[in-house]
Amino acid sequence: MLLTGDNATVARAVAADVGIDEVIADVLPQDKVDVITQLQAQGKVVAMVGDGVNDAAALAQADLGLAMGTGTDAAIEASDLTLVRGDLRVAADAIRLSRRTLSTIKGNLFWAFAYNVAALPLAAMGMLNPMLAGAAMAFSSVFVVSNSLRLRGFRPLTAAD
Numbered sequence: 001m002l003l004t005g006d007n008a009t010v011a012r013a014v015a016a017d018v019g020i021d022e023v024i025a026d027v028l029p030q031d032k033v034d035v036i037t038q039l040q041a042q043g044k045v046v047a048m049v050g051d052g053v054n055d056a057a058a059l060a061q062a063d064l065g066l067a068m069g070t071g072t073d074a075a076i077e078a079s080d081l082t083l084v085r086g087d088l089r090v091a092a093d094a095i096r097l098s099r100r101t102l103s104t105i106k107g108n109l110f111w112a113f114a115y116n117v118a119a120l121p122l123a124a125m126g127m128l129n130p131m132l133a134g135a136a137m138a139f140s141s142v143f144v145v146s147n148s149l150r151l152r153g154f155r156p157l158t159a160a161d
Contacts, residue, residue, distance in 0.1 A: 003032055005054055032058035049083075049091050050075050066091050093156040104151060108144045115140045 001022040002015045008025035015023045024035060032048075036058055039046050048055070048062035051071025056078040059065030067079035070086035083090050119136055122128040 003027060003035055003048075003058070005029070005032075029054045029057050033061045036061045047091075047095070049088060050079070051086075064095075066094065087158060089158040090156065093158055096157070097151075097154055100154060101151060104148055108147055111143060111147075112140060 001024065002011055002020045003024045004011050005027055006025060008023070011023050011025035015021070027035070032055070036046050036048060040061075040063070045064075046062045047064040047066060048058050049066045049068070050056070050059050051068035053072050053074045055067075055071075056074040059067060059075055059078040059080075064081070065079035067075040067082045068086055068088070069076070069082050069084040076082050081094060083094060115136065119128060119133055123130070123133050
């Protein structure tokens with residue numbers, strides 16, 4: 001959805017160029033907040049990308065506010081995340097990277113807890129050699145770090161300028 005205070009004709013032309021079907025134009029800042037609130041009331045998770053003072057309230061209301069780093073200080077302060085480049089396409093990359101990061105964190109937590117759930121009772125009962133337990137703990141740490149380093153291989157879909 002393109003939600004903008006700009007002229008409807010211009011907004012529809014921009015939306016057509018980027019493949020957006022729904023356009024709400026000529027809206028005031030409070031109207032942007034109202035639209036976001038309505039979407040949230042329908043159970044939708046709303047991400048808002050903005051760059052101006054007129055977007056600040058909507059950025060704050062959205063579940064995820066993304067401010068363009070080239071925008072105003074008010075928008076940057078109201079947002080959850082600031083996109084350093086002024087390219088709107090990086091918003092999708094930021095969401096992809098955040099999802100991959102969260103997935104990696106969950107995987108790391110699973111393996112760390114699985115190790116502890118399996119190894120601690122065995123060690124407490126004396127069924128696990130302390131040297132083996134120490135080696136397994138070191139391996140667990142190496143696994144978590146190595147798994148996290150996979151995020152360095154993330155490649156954005158947008159071409160670097």
